[in-house]
Amino acid sequence: MNPTAAIHVAKKQLGLDEDTYRDLLGRVTGKRSAKDMSHAERQAVLDEMRRHGFKAGSNGSRKRLEGRFAKKLQALWIAGWNLGVVRDRDDAALIAFVRRQTHIDHVRFLVDAAEARKAVEAIKAWLAREAGVDWGEGTDKPAWLREPGAQIAMAQWTILANAGVVDRSFYAFRAFVEERAFRPLGQMKAGEWRGIMNTLGERVRKVR
Incomplete structure (x- = not known):
């Protein structure tokens, strides 16, 4: 993969919005577009992106499940993986969890907000109990x-x-x-x- 393509893969993998991405380019090279950079400058940008978590060889993002509430559920499941609570990060394990909570066979069939809330809140409660996540949104917090x-x-x-x-x-x-x-x-x-x-x-x- 050429450096320019790798930079765009890294941008997607790191979840950078356009402004943040341009700011990063400018901070590293003084240029806000990868196409205006030399090969060495592109490599410097890639080095910085690797320092922030970019994994070369990834296709840039985890494949998304289909469904109205799939994105939120998948994000919480990966959070559980990163907290050492979820032992199997595969989507099949998430689907099985949702099935146990809602008796619905797949997240793509999960269309009712109340049913989805059961699964979402069950994961959040699990992460709070086992990993100490404080989901509070009170104004006393920054x-x-x-x-x-x-x-x-x-x-x-x-x-x-x-x-x-x-x-x-x-x-x-x-x-x-x-x-x-x-x-x-x-x-x-x-x-x-x-x-x-x-x-x-x-x-x-x-x-x-």
């Missing part, structure tokens, strides 16, 4: 910590701290995120937590 990705990352950090792998302090967590993020903690966008969760997930699965 805005960034009301994002599900941030809530999952905080739970991952606590798991690692309890295992003696990382410093428990908030300052250590913030430093970790900001070293790998494309912007300060308070300016993180929802999609940008994906790379953080995946990076922490590799470490969490080793200790759980």
